[in-house]
Amino acid sequence: MSDLTRPSDSCYLSTSPFVTQELGVLLGRCVREGDLVILTGDLGAGKTNLTQGVARALGVSEPVTSPTFNILAIHEGDDLTLYHFDLYRLEDVDQLGDAGVLDIAGVEGVSLVEWGEPFAPLLGDDRLEVAISRVGQGAGEPARQIQVTGCGERGRALAQAWDKAVADALSS
Template sequence: MKSFKTNSALETIEIGKKIGALLNSGDVCLLVGDLSAGKTTITKGIGMALGVKKVINSPTFTIVKGYKGDKCPLYHLDLYRLDGVNNDFDLEEYMEGDGVCVIEWPFQVSEILPKEYLKINLTRTGEESRTIEVLGIGRYKALEEAL
C-alpha cells in the first residue's frame, strides 16, 4: 500500500492527477472515506489527468456523472443511497464501459464490484490535511507500485 499525506485540496488534487495519469479505459477506482474526506477532490485530479475540462462535483443526488475527457471518459459515481441488488441501477455498464469508473461509497454494492480494482482510502486528519492510502487489487498492484 502506498501512503501520501496532503495539507490542502490542491495537494489532494495533485495526488489524483498522478493516479489519473496511470489509468486507462476500463479501470475502476473505489474511493473509501467519511463525509468530507476528499473523495470528490481526488476525483477532480483524476479527471484533470484524463483531460476532463468541465468542473467535477459530487454526484451525490444523481448517482452518476459522466465527463468527456481527452484520454477517455470519466464516470464518477456515488453509491451511498444504493442498497445492493435491490435497485435498477446498472453499475456494470460503467465498470465495463469505455472510460474510467470512480466510485464513492462502493461497498454499498459489494456483491457486484469487480474482483480487481484500485482502492483509495481517504482520511481527514485536519481541516485541510488528509492521509491517502492507495492499494492495488489484482492487476492494479502494478499501478499502485508505479505511484
C-alpha cells in the first residue's frame, strides 16, 4: 500500500480508488456485529469505494454500489450482514423511520451509512465517523484525505482498531 500514507493517528491519505478500497478492507477486518459507520463526503469522494472494501473483507460476493434510490442495500457476508444505507435523498427525521433506518442501523449486522451526518446523533451514540475529502490539485484524480473519529466507547475502540490495522499494514 505504497499509495497510502498516515499523516497522523486516524488520518489517512489515499491516492486512488483502489487504495481507498484497501482501507475499507482493513476496516472490514475490524468491524463486528452492531457496528455503525457514518460516511461523509461530497459526491464522488470515495464513500462507496470504502464500502466496497468493507464488503470484500466481510466476504460479500455480489457487486456493491451506492443504494441512492433504494436507500438500503443488504449484502450477506460470510459471518456478518452488511447494511449499506444512502441517505442522500432523505430530508427529515420522519423519513428515517419510514425507511427502516432506525430499526437496523447500529443494531443488526454492520451498518455503513452514506450521507448520514445530519442524522448521526439519531442513529446512535456509539459510531465511527469517517469524513472523506479531496485534497490537492493537478493532473488526474486528486488524493483523498480520510479522517476518522470514534464516538462513544465502541466507536473509539473501532477507530483505534482500524488505526492499528492501517499502521501495521504500512509497516509490513
